Amino acid sequence: MSPVIVFDLYGVIARDQTPAAKAEIERLAGVSADGVSGERFWEAYWACRPDYDAGQDSVAYWKTVETRLGTQLPDIPAVLEADLASWTEVDDAMVALVGELADQGRTLGLLSNIITDLVPRFEARHHAWLGRFDALTYSCRIGVAKPDPRAYEICAERLGVAPADIVFFDDKPSFVEGARAVGMTAEVFTSPDQVRAFLAQRA
Incomplete structure (x- = not known):
C-alpha cells in the first residue's frame, strides 16, 4: 500500500x-x-x-x-x-505537486500550525487546491499544535490510518522529530523534487 x-x-x-x-x-x-x-x-x-x-x-x-x-x-x-x-502567498511549484499526487490517487493530508482568523482567509483564496486533500488538520481547530504528539495523532485519525502509514514533510526539524516520535516517517522538506525522489524510492 x-x-x-x-x-x-x-x-x-x-x-x-x-x-x-x-x-x-x-x-x-x-x-x-x-x-x-x-x-x-x-x-x-x-x-x-x-x-x-x-x-x-x-x-x-x-x-x-x-x-x-x-x-x-x-x-x-x-x-x-x-x-x-503576510501569510497568504503560496509556492506554485508545490501547489502543482499537490495536484500531481492527487491525480495519482494518493491520499493526502495537511497538518498546519495556523491561527483561527487566518483559516477562512486562506481557504477562500486557495480553496481549489486545498480541496485535493483528504483531510485538513489545523492546530487552531484541534486545540493543540505541533510538536504536541496529539496533533500528529489527530491528523492520522482524520485520515483513517495509523501514524506508521504516513510520510510527513515539514520544514522545521523539531516538528519532523515530533512526527517521528509518534511513528510517522518524516523528512525535513527542502523542495518539490526532494518529495518526488523520496516517494519514488518507496514506490
Whole structure:
C-alpha cells in the first residue's frame, strides 16, 4: 500500500512572511519608534505564538505580545490585518505537486500550525487546491499544535490510518522529530523534487 502523504503548510506549500511584509508589520507596531527593537518584537511575536496556533483569540494574542514587550501597540487591528495578509502567498511549484499526487490517487493530508482568523482567509483564496486533500488538520481547530504528539495523532485519525502509514514533510526539524516520535516517517522538506525522489524510492 502506498503511504499516506501529509504536508505542513507554511514553509512547505505556503510561503513564509516576506521581508517587505515583516517591515510593514514592524511599522504598524511602532517598532523602533517606541524604543522596541525589531529583534525584541519578533522574539515576542514567536514566543507567544504557540497558544495562538492552538486557538487563542487574536486580540488576546496581541495583548500578550504587548505584555511581553512592556509597551502598547498603537493599532492592534492594523497590525492584525497586516499579519494575516503576510501569510497568504503560496509556492506554485508545490501547489502543482499537490495536484500531481492527487491525480495519482494518493491520499493526502495537511497538518498546519495556523491561527483561527487566518483559516477562512486562506481557504477562500486557495480553496481549489486545498480541496485535493483528504483531510485538513489545523492546530487552531484541534486545540493543540505541533510538536504536541496529539496533533500528529489527530491528523492520522482524520485520515483513517495509523501514524506508521504516513510520510510527513515539514520544514522545521523539531516538528519532523515530533512526527517521528509518534511513528510517522518524516523528512525535513527542502523542495518539490526532494518529495518526488523520496516517494519514488518507496514506490
